[in-house]
Amino acid sequence: MKVEFLEPQSLQDAVAMAKAKGVGARFVAGGTDLVIQMRKTGVLPEAIINLQRLRALGEIKHDADGFSLGALVTHRQIESEDRFLGGLQALRESACVIGGHQVRNVATLGGNLCNASPAADMVPILLCFNADVTLVGSSGSRNIPLAAFIEGPRKTQRAHDEVMTDIRFPKPAGKFASAFLKGGRRRAMEISIVAMAGVVSMSAGGTMTDVRLAMGAAGPKAIRLAQAEKFLEGKVPSKAVLEEAGKLAAAAASPIDDVRASASFRRHLVGVYARRVIELGWNRISEAGNDRSAA
Amino acid sequence: MNSPFRVIGKSFARLDARGKVSGKAVYGTDFAMQGMLHGKLIQSPIASGEILSIDIERAMAMPGVYAVVTAKDIPAQRYGSFVKDMEVFASQRVNFVGQPVAAVVARTVEEAEEAVRAVDIKYKELPGVFTTEEAIQAGAPLVHPAWQEYKAVPTVKRDGNVTNYARLVLGDVEKALKESDRVFTHRFVTNVVHPGYTEPRAAIAHWDDSNQLVVWSNTQLPFEAQATLAEIFKLTPSQVRVNLTVIGGGFGGKLRLGVEHYAAAAALKAGRPVKFVSSCEEEMTSALPRQPLTIELTTGVTNDGKILAKEASILVDTGATSGSGVGVASSVMLMLAGPYKIPNLRLESRSVYTNKTPTGSFRAPAGPQGNFAVESQMDIIADALNIDPLELRLRNIVREGDLAPNGQKLESVSLETCLLKAADAIGWKDRKPARGRGKGIACAWWTTTSGSSGVYVKLGPDGRVFLNTGCAEIGTAALTGAAQVLAEALGVELADIQIVSGDTASTPFDFGAQGSRTAFAVGNACLDAVTKLQQRMKEIAAKQFSAKPEDIEITTGGVKHGDKTLSLREIAAVAQASQGGLIAHGTFIAPPTLHDKERTENMVITAINSPSFHAHAVDLSVDEETGEIKIHDYVVVQDVGRAINPKYIEGQIEGGVVQGIGQALSEEIVYENGIVRNPGLTDYKMPTAMDAPNIRSFLIESPSKVGPYGAKGVGEPPVIHPPATIANAIAAAVSARVQTLPITAEKIVRTLAEVSTKAT
Amino acid sequence: MTEVQLDLTVNGRRHRVSVPAHHSLLDVLRDELELTGTKTNCLEAECGVCTVVVDGKSVASCTMLAAQCQGREVVTIEGLQDGGDLHPLQEAFVEHGAVQCGYCIPGMIMTAKAFLDENPRPTREAVREAIAGTLCRCTGYQKIVDAIMAASQRLVQQGERP
Numbered sequence A: 001m002k003v004e005f006l007e008p009q010s011l012q013d014a015v016a017m018a019k020a021k022g023v024g025a026r027f028v029a030g031g032t033d034l035v036i037q038m039r040k041t042g043v044l045p046e047a048i049i050n051l052q053r054l055r056a057l058g059e060i061k062h063d064a065d066g067f068s069l070g071a072l073v074t075h076r077q078i079e080s081e082d083r084f085l086g087g088l089q090a091l092r093e094s095a096c097v098i099g100g101h102q103v104r105n106v107a108t109l110g111g112n113l114c115n116a117s118p119a120a121d122m123v124p125i126l127l128c129f130n131a132d133v134t135l136v137g138s139s140g141s142r143n144i145p146l147a148a149f150i151e152g153p154r155k156t157q158r159a160h161d162e163v164m165t166d167i168r169f170p171k172p173a174g175k176f177a178s179a180f181l182k183g184g185r186r187r188a189m190e191i192s193i194v195a196m197a198g199v200v201s202m203s204a205g206g207t208m209t210d211v212r213l214a215m216g217a218a219g220p221k222a223i224r225l226a227q228a229e230k231f232l233e234g235k236v237p238s239k240a241v242l243e244e245a246g247k248l249a250a251a252a253a254s255p256i257d258d259v260r261a262s263a264s265f266r267r268h269l270v271g272v273y274a275r276r277v278i279e280l281g282w283n284r285i286s287e288a289g290n291d292r293s294a295a
Numbered sequence B: 001m002n003s004p005f006r007v008i009g010k011s012f013a014r015l016d017a018r019g020k021v022s023g024k025a026v027y028g029t030d031f032a033m034q035g036m037l038h039g040k041l042i043q044s045p046i047a048s049g050e051i052l053s054i055d056i057e058r059a060m061a062m063p064g065v066y067a068v069v070t071a072k073d074i075p076a077q078r079y080g081s082f083v084k085d086m087e088v089f090a091s092q093r094v095n096f097v098g099q100p101v102a103a104v105v106a107r108t109v110e111e112a113e114e115a116v117r118a119v120d121i122k123y124k125e126l127p128g129v130f131t132t133e134e135a136i137q138a139g140a141p142l143v144h145p146a147w148q149e150y151k152a153v154p155t156v157k158r159d160g161n162v163t164n165y166a167r168l169v170l171g172d173v174e175k176a177l178k179e180s181d182r183v184f185t186h187r188f189v190t191n192v193v194h195p196g197y198t199e200p201r202a203a204i205a206h207w208d209d210s211n212q213l214v215v216w217s218n219t220q221l222p223f224e225a226q227a228t229l230a231e232i233f234k235l236t237p238s239q240v241r242v243n244l245t246v247i248g249g250g251f252g253g254k255l256r257l258g259v260e261h262y263a264a265a266a267a268l269k270a271g272r273p274v275k276f277v278s279s280c281e282e283e284m285t286s287a288l289p290r291q292p293l294t295i296e297l298t299t300g301v302t303n304d305g306k307i308l309a310k311e312a313s314i315l316v317d318t319g320a321t322s323g324s325g326v327g328v329a330s331s332v333m334l335m336l337a338g339p340y341k342i343p344n345l346r347l348e349s350r351s352v353y354t355n356k357t358p359t360g361s362f363r364a365p366a367g368p369q370g371n372f373a374v375e376s377q378m379d380i381i382a383d384a385l386n387i388d389p390l391e392l393r394l395r396n397i398v399r400e401g402d403l404a405p406n407g408q409k410l411e412s413v414s415l416e417t418c419l420l421k422a423a424d425a426i427g428w429k430d431r432k433p434a435r436g437r438g439k440g441i442a443c444a445w446w447t448t449t450s451g452s453s454g455v456y457v458k459l460g461p462d463g464r465v466f467l468n469t470g471c472a473e474i475g476t477a478a479l480t481g482a483a484q485v486l487a488e489a490l491g492v493e494l495a496d497i498q499i500v501s502g503d504t505a506s507t508p509f510d511f512g513a514q515g516s517r518t519a520f521a522v523g524n525a526c527l528d529a530v531t532k533l534q535q536r537m538k539e540i541a542a543k544q545f546s547a548k549p550e551d552i553e554i555t556t557g558g559v560k561h562g563d564k565t566l567s568l569r570e571i572a573a574v575a576q577a578s579q580g581g582l583i584a585h586g587t588f589i590a591p592p593t594l595h596d597k598e599r600t601e602n603m604v605i606t607a608i609n610s611p612s613f614h615a616h617a618v619d620l621s622v623d624e625e626t627g628e629i630k631i632h633d634y635v636v637v638q639d640v641g642r643a644i645n646p647k648y649i650e651g652q653i654e655g656g657v658v659q660g661i662g663q664a665l666s667e668e669i670v671y672e673n674g675i676v677r678n679p680g681l682t683d684y685k686m687p688t689a690m691d692a693p694n695i696r697s698f699l700i701e702s703p704s705k706v707g708p709y710g711a712k713g714v715g716e717p718p719v720i721h722p723p724a725t726i727a728n729a730i731a732a733a734v735s736a737r738v739q740t741l742p743i744t745a746e747k748i749v750r751t752l753a754e755v756s757t758k759a760t
Numbered sequence C: 001m002t003e004v005q006l007d008l009t010v011n012g013r014r015h016r017v018s019v020p021a022h023h024s025l026l027d028v029l030r031d032e033l034e035l036t037g038t039k040t041n042c043l044e045a046e047c048g049v050c051t052v053v054v055d056g057k058s059v060a061s062c063t064m065l066a067a068q069c070q071g072r073e074v075v076t077i078e079g080l081q082d083g084g085d086l087h088p089l090q091e092a093f094v095e096h097g098a099v100q101c102g103y104c105i106p107g108m109i110m111t112a113k114a115f116l117d118e119n120p121r122p123t124r125e126a127v128r129e130a131i132a133g134t135l136c137r138c139t140g141y142q143k144i145v146d147a148i149m150a151a152s153q154r155l156v157q158q159g160e161r162p
């Protein structure tokens, strides 16, 4: 079976090619998911449409409203982005634990989201930042919240001819910090058995506000932990408060047993990491002192 | 330092380094031949069953396909180390998922892979056994119903799924256990781990017109490959020529045939050279991992910590063929007595078939498994008796002149030095420095595999010296070590030596790169060659100087008589002009290790040859909530007899420890009803550079009588202790004693939870 | 005909090869160009033995589509040497005993090369992080880290010379 290789030079071309080729065509960005899937299944697409010439999708931009990351931005770009120090540092922390340098140098954010693995490490923090994704297809362009875009393991709302162009999120207001933690058997090269991202702000009264928590790898898709967030709102992160938040988080997990970890261990880790992520975020705000522009 | 040596003890760069850093070294996966085709295996998808039919028609019609090879295409011949229970392709039954049933030969790898999917094989599934406990039950399904028809070495005592039942017995255990103040019984279970060499097994086979089979492969043992291929294809060994490529790691995983036999069968049928390279999935499902062991260990002690007796019952899961598991079942008993003086022993082991991947001889076979049990239990006992674990060891270890459990007399015993040094280096006095932090220690002995070695040492026309050996260089730099021995003894520089290795037709026999023996045995053969070569040099010089050979004096780089001298180059010139050059055949065979045969029953390995002694210590922290481990410091003290090349010995230690840390903490081939659930490197978790700690090595030189310049085997020992050392440190840090490997974060957290529920 | 007509530069030399769209850069390097210094093993970006440098960045050539390398610059281990002289990284690996079986070494050196080009003065920890995607089963990494640290110093010194 012969595979066609198409190199669109513009977004419009890419969409048109995908439309013309139908469901047998696949986009490729970094290829770190696609190439392995092709080899493992032995099933080849009829056509591979290379997105890498669409240079405009490889930039990180920001304006007063927030950030926009092109779908072709690599994990390496994210982990070395100076604007993602301070309050946004969990973005760097999420990106820098994906594979080795060789993977991060080519693997893209768009690929990570479109591949929709339950363990995709970029998803939790972007859920915390209430990110939207933009899809451009033959019937036009649309914005969807990331939370809705990913429907389940390897399932998204993306139509086959839609290109993800960028991922946007507003910058949280006020003084805030973020953190990301991931569990795995080794210190590197691990697919998360649990991933946890959190964003927390400090109110004028010195309590937690606008708390956001999201977990990955502990259910069919990464989700926000609404109950834990609600519980933490307005509180000071005492030991007891964190403990309770951890319990709420664990209760929201619906993990599976697999070769990497048992469901019960994953649930246990969700509790621990939820607590630690909030604690870490809180310490970071406190350390940042009055510097409101940490982000 | 005042060293009496010029070359020994110096950290020269290995002789093959440049080729390896430049990308020019040709490995098994790189080797190519004109006209070569590519082969791919078709593996059984079921763990136990009968082959009903194989339909190759559709595959044969596919583009590029030359042949589909099955058991029918080659002689019906079983082979194996102790029991001949293996076949190249399954002929009637399949016994494990991943077992080769056929192979496709095509012009490209991709075409072969496509054709593999087109071969239609029908099976009738039969019940299998997946644990040794099941397999030894009366009435359990037999992995090999025809086991009685298989040939086997006479030592083994077989019965159904049991391929050997062996014992080591000394004194009166029953009585001693009764007399003990305390008796401890524990069960330890170890994991299936893959050697993890980075180069998959690869081979090219070619049949030439004279019915000679020529193979290029990355095997560790070219002469064994030659013998086994001859057996399989019903040839005389000399009809098989095995050539070595550069080898990308072995660790024992490339001792037995890898893919050479498939390549040979495929080349025979296709009439063209055929290359096979294992895929990563094939490596994980059908290579030769380390046997998992279940060890029940009972130890009787006095209140002051003197060990009176040990009793053990061991089950060795060899997978679908017995392989070297029979040997493991024997040598684990030598490990289980520990390097301790114990008057009463009753150890028994069974090697057992299950419907899983056949296992092999991964670095220090039986070492890590046995050590994990013995040394974990030593710490449990120490805690129970309220004796410091180091002290408990010191009260029981063997010392100079003591007898080993098999009755052999121990010499050059440096264990106490090793233990004390390791304890000192790790800061043993402060064994539990903080909550969640602890230190662990473990010690062991290990053997240097015997077997004979031959080398040709040849003087080149320019005075360069060729070291021609049948032993492979698998990466350890052991041949550079042997060359250092040669350079030292012959009075030349290391840079003057050129190693030629690995062609069964033109190199002398060698028992091969296994069992920590390479530098030891090849080095000794070099010493013998030097003696012979120097005699010949004297004779040549004597003629030149009109003197008597015994009056000629050997110097660095030549000979002299009075004020007359001849350099090696001049001697070489004379030799070439007058007597067809100068070449010496050096040989070595280790003297047998005498032991008490009364003590061992049906054991296929009975001695610890030129034993080496070692101790490891670690300092680590455990995160009690996540079970994560952070290693702060790792210390190895190893008696190497003589450090021929300290840098590469450190390299062996560092690499071995990290491999051992993998077995201890993260690696495991996981089976579910015989199916490997993690057949790739995503979930077979070898330590990365982030997981490996810095390791501090201390080399002790307590010379052996046999090794060249006193050297002992060094390659295998470092992998033995990490599981026990780490388990002991974890128990010291957080009071969680995990008795199954690997000690994952999950197990630590679970054990801690159990401990705390028990406490409340 | 659906093969891709690929024009790429490998070790400074331009090549034109025709490849199926789903073939990897590793396939092209080893099978088409017969540059076998780049090694093959897991084929899923887990072991790093196939690492090469593409446009200055280390990549696992086993998971990079060859077709995506149209017009790009690839450097493999064979391109590191300057005539007969080893690159300082290669030299350091020899000197520090960082090579055992050697099968991981081409990938390891290329990983380190791209890393040092961007981070000329790394810490040991940073080096370990940088090579985490390249497995070595023989050495335990310690001497590899030694070698990369030594090479970084040498490269910095060389760079600073007028």
Ligand SMILES: Cc1cc2nc3c(=O)[nH]c(=O)nc-3n(C[C@H](O)[C@H](O)[C@H](O)COP(=O)(O)OP(=O)(O)OC[C@H]3O[C@@H](n4cnc5c(N)ncnc54)[C@H](O)[C@@H]3O)c2cc1C
Binding pocket: A026, A027, A028, A029, A030, A031, A032, A033, A034, A035, A036, A051, A071, A072, A097, A098, A099, A100, A103, A106, A107, A108, A109, A110, A111, A112, A113, A114, A115, A119, A120, A121, A122, A162, A163, A164, A165, A189, A190, A191, A192, C044, C045, C046, C063
């Ligand atoms: C060794 C290794 C380790 C890894 N470790 C991790 C890890 O720790 N954490 C983690 O989250 N991931 C990990 N991954 C997975 C992977 O690297 C990421 O998911 C990566 O971000 C995918 O990006 P890519 O550009 O390579 O995707 P590709 O393989 O190019 O594409 C993936 C999928 O998305 C589609 N696609 C890509 N871009 C677009 C777009 N712009 N519009 C529409 N569709 C698109 C493709 O058609 C394909 O179906 C690892 C992978 C490897 C090989």
Ligand code: FES
Binding pocket: C039, C040, C041, C042, C043, C044, C045, C046, C047, C048, C049, C050, C051, C060, C061, C062, C063
């Ligand atoms: S072969 Fe490419 S990373 Fe393993």
Ligand code: FES
Binding pocket: B198, B248, B249, B475, C098, C099, C100, C101, C102, C103, C104, C105, C135, C136, C137, C138, C139
């Ligand atoms: S030197 Fe053998 S794998 Fe690294």
